[in-house]
Amino acid sequence: MSKITDMTKTHNWSGQKLVTADHLLFDAPREKHFMTGSEVLKEAVKRCTVDASVSYPITPQSEAAHLIGELWAEGYVGVYFRGENEFGVMSEVAGCAMAGARTITTTSGPGTLRAMENFAQWSGTRIPCQLILMARGINSPLTIQPDNLEVSYMLETGCQIWYAENVQELFDMSIAAFIVAEKPDVHVPIITVVDGFFVSHTREAVMLPADDIALFPYEPYKSPLPPIDSETPPGRFLRDPFVMKSNYISYATHASWQWEVRSAVERSRPYAKHFLNGLVHVTGEEDAEIAFVTCGTASNQAKEAHRELMKLGIKTKVIKLRTIRPFPTEELIEALEGVKNVFVPEFNVVGWLEKEVKTALYKKSDADVVGGPRVAGGMSMPAEAIIQEVMEKINPGKGA
Amino acid sequence: MAIDIYKINPEFRDIMPQEILDLEEKATWAENAVKPRGIKELPETKELLEEHSLCAGCPEAAALRYVLSALPKPEETIIVNSTGCTSLMFPHIALHTVHSLFGNQNAVATGIKRVLDWRFPDTEKDVVVLAGDGATVDIGLDYTLQSFFRQENITTICFDNEVYANTGGQESGATPKGQVFKMAPTGKKFEKVKMWELAVTSGCHYSINMTASAPKAVAKAVREAILIAREIGPTFLNIYTPCILEIGLNANEGLREMKEQDKERFASFKYVSPEAEEFLVKCKEEGRL
Numbered sequence: 214m215s216k217i218t219d220m221t222k223t224h225n226w227s228g229q230k231l232v233t234a235d236h237l238l239f240d241a242p243r244e245k246h247f248m249t250g251s252e253v254l255k256e257a258v259k260r261c262t263v264d265a266s267v268s269y270p271i272t273p274q275s276e277a278a279h280l281i282g283e284l285w286a287e288g289y290v291g292v293y294f295r296g297e298n299e300f301g302v303m304s305e306v307a308g309c310a311m312a313g314a315r316t317i318t319t320t321s322g323p324g325t326l327r328a329m330e331n332f333a334q335w336s337g338t339r340i341p342c343q344l345i346l347m348a349r350g351i352n353s354p355l356t357i358q359p360d361n362l363e364v365s366y367m368l369e370t371g372c373q374i375w376y377a378e379n380v381q382e383l384f385d386m387s388i389a390a391f392i393v394a395e396k397p398d399v400h401v402p403i404i405t406v407v408d409g410f411f412v413s414h415t416r417e418a419v420m421l422p423a424d425d426i427a428l429f430p431y432e433p434y435k436s437p438l439p440p441i442d443s444e445t446p447p448g449r450f451l452r453d454p455f456v457m458k459s460n461y462i463s464y465a466t467h468a469s470w471q472w473e474v475r476s477a478v479e480r481s482r483p484y485a486k487h488f489l490n491g492l493v494h495v496t497g498e499e500d501a502e503i504a505f506v507t508c509g510t511a512s513n514q515a516k517e518a519h520r521e522l523m524k525l526g527i528k529t530k531v532i533k534l535r536t537i538r539p540f541p542t543e544e545l546i547e548a549l550e551g552v553k554n555v556f557v558p559e560f561n562v563v564g565w566l567e568k569e570v571k572t573a574l575y576k577k578s579d580a581d582v583v584g585g586p587r588v589a590g591g592m593s594m595p596a597e598a599i600i601q602e603v604m605e606k607i608n609p610g611k612g613a
Numbered sequence: 614m615a616i617d618i619y620k621i622n623p624e625f626r627d628i629m630p631q632e633i634l635d636l637e638e639k640a641t642w643a644e645n646a647v648k649p650r651g652i653k654e655l656p657e658t659k660e661l662l663e664e665h666s667l668c669a670g671c672p673e674a675a676a677l678r679y680v681l682s683a684l685p686k687p688e689e690t691i692i693v694n695s696t697g698c699t700s701l702m703f704p705h706i707a708l709h710t711v712h713s714l715f716g717n718q719n720a721v722a723t724g725i726k727r728v729l730d731w732r733f734p735d736t737e738k739d740v741v742v743l744a745g746d747g748a749t750v751d752i753g754l755d756y757t758l759q760s761f762f763r764q765e766n767i768t769t770i771c772f773d774n775e776v777y778a779n780t781g782g783q784e785s786g787a788t789p790k791g792q793v794f795k796m797a798p799t800g801k802k803f804e805k806v807k808m809w810e811l812a813v814t815s816g817c818h819y820s821i822n823m824t825a826s827a828p829k830a831v832a833k834a835v836r837e838a839i840l841i842a843r844e845i846g847p848t849f850l851n852i853y854t855p856c857i858l859e860i861g862l863n864a865n866e867g868l869r870e871m872k873e874q875d876k877e878r879f880a881s882f883k884y885v886s887p888e889a890e891e892f893l894v895k896c897k898e899e900g901r902l
Contacts, residue, residue: 216734217731217732217734218734264728264731264732265724265727265728265731267724291728291731292727292728292731294727294763296720296759297720297755297756297759298755300717300720300756301717301720301755301756301759302720304713304714304717304720304721304724304756305720305721305723305724306724307713307721307724308693308711308720308721308722308723308724308725308726308727308728309724309725309727309728310724311711311721311724311725312724312725312726312728312729312732313728313732314728314731314732316724330714331714331717334713334714441691441709441711441725442691442729442732442733442738443618443688443689443690443691443709443738446617446618446619446620
């Protein structure tokens with residue numbers, strides 16, 4: 214097993230050369246590989262000088278958790294063990310991160326909900342841990358199919374939420390996520406989401422930098438709150454008088470704390486913009502009057518619909534949101550200039566992204582927002598479904 | 614590392630109440646005490662603010678003082694607590710503490726302990742869980758037992774008041790059978806959970822059931838349990854700290870209640886694994902006990 218004492222100023226405990234995030238993400242030469250999302254996550258974690266990871270099985274993330282375990286056995290991760298269930302795992306992650314570790318875990322669908330109370334604890338305690346959420350349907354009836362309903366539940370936990378479209382983005386995003394989450398003026402947890410199966414189990418060509426370089430380690434003493442390690446006097450972390458006493462000061466304290474957590478998420482914008490090359494990615498026709506606002510693999514399907522609609526002479530564009538928290542309102546409004554019809558295709562039945570888009574555009578855009586198409590329960594979203602939605606809107610009753 | 618872990622901002626020193634100053638100056642760390650720190654120093658030391666949030670006469674407050682006085686290395690100790698009456702005390706002590714959620718204290722403690730061992734391989738850092746019976750025996754039972762199964766190097770202390778006190782007096786798994794409480798209006802239907810026995814079955818190397826009526830006995834158990842947890846594996850203490858409010862006693866009747874129960878539900882139970890027994894002998898020889 215690796216030892217933290219093997220760390221030097223230039224190399225981490227597994228002997229990888231320490232480099233900046235900019236070098237790792239932008240400058241280092243890359244080579245082409247052919248990998249699944251789970252495998253590429255292993256490659257990302259391998260290059261992140263990760264101190265701790267706690268695992269628990271749930272489809273479709275189990276394989277990712279196995280592979281992080283392999284990394285630990287190979288000496289790349291400091292602490293790794295299997296927790297008792299997701300509530301336990303997210304609690305153990307909280308403990309690891311509070312004690313000053315760069316910590317990562319993974320889960321899916323129902324596991325997310327079982328652990329729900331912890332996510333607010335994560336953000337409330339300002340730990341910069343990362344959850345890779347390989348989204349899946351929520352029971353019941355029992356399902357293991359891809360869906361992203363649980364993201365709806367995560368939106369107001371005070372965590373940052375990023376969304377990757379494909380295997381390549383999962384690699385780059387999960388590295389950038391640590392860096393942004395650990396910025397002293399941000400320092401809140403980050404949830405990196407991919408659509409389970411569609412990304413976790415899909416093999417794609419990805420460009421990866423060499424594996425003999427890795428990120429500089431996490432520096433817990435740059436945290437806005439002292440880590441729980443008895444090394445930093447005074448110990449204020451979670452031990453100031455409770456804010457649950459019923460008086461005006463305690464209400465105000467709690468309220469300001471909640472707002473500060475959300476402000477911290479807002480402060481992540483410039484860093485995310487840098488490492489993600491913008492909070493939204495726009496493809497398609499610049500002068501289109503029809504736009505698709507998407508995240509995750511729905512972006513891919515929207516791009517296919519765009520190509521088909523081009524053949525019919527209908528100009529469209531795809532605005533892919535890469536961060537959901539913070540929500541890229543400004544960038545979205547800018548990208549929607551001149552757009553008359555907005556469609557929000559999404560992989561869940563409640564249409565949480567449509568609600569987000571409508572909230573962001575309220576009184577700021579005249580575009581008409583259509584929430585759809587929506588698929589759920591693991592169904593795929595054929596481009597035809599998107600095209601049909603568009604044709605129904607612009608050419609009612611006549612179909613595609 | 615930090616014996617000055619509780620430090621008053623010099624700018625505010627002149628407006629601080631005396632007992633806050635006392636907490637900084639007299640919450641005697643091992644290094645500060647003229648004599649080795651221990652239960653005997655209690656009269657001169659300040660472990661807990663008198664203006665804490667518990668009810669007048671609550672035995673938990675006394676028990677917490679005994680526990681804190683017995684920590685072998687307070688400056689390197691993290692206490693993880695849980696929602697409930699116990700959590701109300703921790704803002705009023707001079708030690709690193711974590712309020713987790715309700716029931717997940719042993720899971721949070723696991724993460725902390727494993728990372729501290731990873732980050733500070735050459736320093737003994739103790740992690741102690743202190744929570745009530747609701748958090749330990751009911752909502753957090755899974756996490757408590759699982760930490761025993763996994764042989765985590767942490768000490769778990771349950772302040773067993775046999776009731777959910779902070780939420781207004783509901784039955785818990787630790788409530789004796791037949792006891793009438795809110796949510797058990799005709800009396801509790803099943804026996805008190807013998808957590809100290811579950812602890813043994815689940816892999817603890819040291820398990821005790823006792824009341825907080827005898828300070829020296831509590832302090833001895835705490836010190837032994839933490840030393841064993843450091844070297845051998847998980848340890849558990851079940852300490853009766855009655856909720857005088859919910860069982861209808863006056864503020865000065867807690868001690869009597871504990872003494873009476875010494876021979877009843879909290880009749881002394883002590884388990885020490887052979888491995889731990891051997892280790893304790895070594896500790897005595899080295900003067901660590």
